[in-house]
Amino acid sequence: MSRRPRPKQARGASVVGRRHEVEVGPVAHGGHCVARVPVADGTRVVFVRHALPGERVVVELTEGTEGDRFWRGDAVEVLAASPNRIDAPCPYAGPGLCGGCDFQHVSLDAQRRLKADVVREQLARLAGIDLSVDVEPVPGDADGLGWRTRQRYVDLGGGRRGMRKHRSHEVVPVDRCLIEAHRGPSHEVRGHAFQVADDGFWQVHPGAPEALVGAVLDALAALPGESALDLYAGVGLFSRFLLDAVGPQGRVVAVEGDRRASELSLTNCPGIEATSGDVDAVLAAAYPESFDLVVLDPPRVGAKRAVEQVVARRPRAVAYVACDPAALARDVAIFAEHGYRLTDLRAFDLFPMTHHVECVARLGRT
Incomplete structure (x- = not known):
């Protein structure tokens, strides 16, 4: 980590x-x-x-x-x-030990306040926006432990395993990781089952898909008959529920860089249009028409190169799902240059005990 x-x-x-x-x-x-x-x-x-x-x-x-x-x-x-x-619950957390967690020494409520401070500071510094931020727990989270449904260890041989120190190749032997879940990920959300490749991306916190789907749907308030563009769509988590919202007269287009994930999105979301390829390249060559709604769920580097392509489609609302507050704030500033302003933001504690935080921002035309 x-x-x-x-x-x-x-x-x-x-x-x-x-x-x-x-x-x-x-x-x-x-x-x-x-x-x-x-x-x-x-x-x-x-x-x-x-x-x-x-x-x-x-x-x-x-x-x-x-x-x-x-x-x-x-x-x-x-x-x-x-x-x-507080006293860190994990015996491997602390100076010179495992680098996977940043905030084991901090009470859970205070962790969320620290993350809110970071999101607020990044928005102020990079986007010139002064916004109150509240980091919310997600369904099923009680103590910030036992949530990570996929975990990787360093094999030390002889049945031993370890985790790396912070910013280091050195390995700390560990018996168990307290944030690791005792179960694999569930690929069912709101009654819909999703196929995911064995090495494919799926949120590691079991409460994350429900929280993010709810936030995106609330942000977009999709209407029957509208058209939606789902960018960095993965296996179709958001496409599935957008399809339900816009109905048979609506349209959902999913663009995803990973070919296998794009193929699975067609299985998971019967009725969508799916294209595999680099998001920026696909938008430069296809789908030039207007869309009512856009979902952006980019990797950690953000969606800087995609913003101009998005605003060219003149959506009435954009839901931006961001795992890095600095990239989000930078891209919000770029959206503002094109007449889109941040109208709402929710932040979620999808990664307790670490500094990571997930945000869902709504951008609308001014």
Whole structure:
């Protein structure tokens, strides 16, 4: 679950292992908080894991050289704790241990407030929008544990397994992961069964499909006879329910880059039109007509290149499902340049104990 660092050129002596006592500042996108340490030319930003805003901690630097613009570190000692700090339920969570979870040391309610702060800050900084954000739990989530229906381990041989440290190739042996579910994913949503390839994409939180379908349908309020364009459609989760909403006189077109998923969407959603291919390339070559509704559910990088193609179809409403708040905020700003404004946003805690958050944004023509 943790990302590995990209190799970079050293800019002076390494600072790894140095310790500083710091006051922890606000949460930042990525599962860490911002702190500053004094250096010869002023201060240096440190992105600190395992800390909380307002705490006083000893941070041990884990990445960086003297010439870098920022450093990374771990809170290895808490001198003044936040009231939102708890003992991590997982014995493998903490400095120098498994990198899969960012917020095991934070109460569940506070985790959601931190995620809301990140979404709000990204919208303000990148889209110029001041918006109140509430991160909602999803159906079936009680304690933030036991939700991950698909999990990957590092095989250590001899029946042993492990998880990687944060931004590292190093492996921590583990007996079990507390966020792993004891069951596989269910591919049934609101009475409809979906076929998914063994290695195909499906939401890992069992409550996610229901939450996202409900939010998308509420955002679009599809009417009988309308036309809908479902982009990055996967196996047709949203197409299936849009098809029900627009009825036999309506039209649903699904575009998906993965050929097998696109084929399955035809099975899962009898009556849709499905095209496999790069979304931007497909829209540049096909379906130039207007559509009433558009669903965007892009990968983490967002839908920057698709925005102009979407607005060219002049939909009355767009539902944008986003797993990265920074990409969402950037794309919302691009939509605004074309006369579409953010009219509603819901955020969901699909990945408890991690910094990840899912948003469903509604954009409408001004």
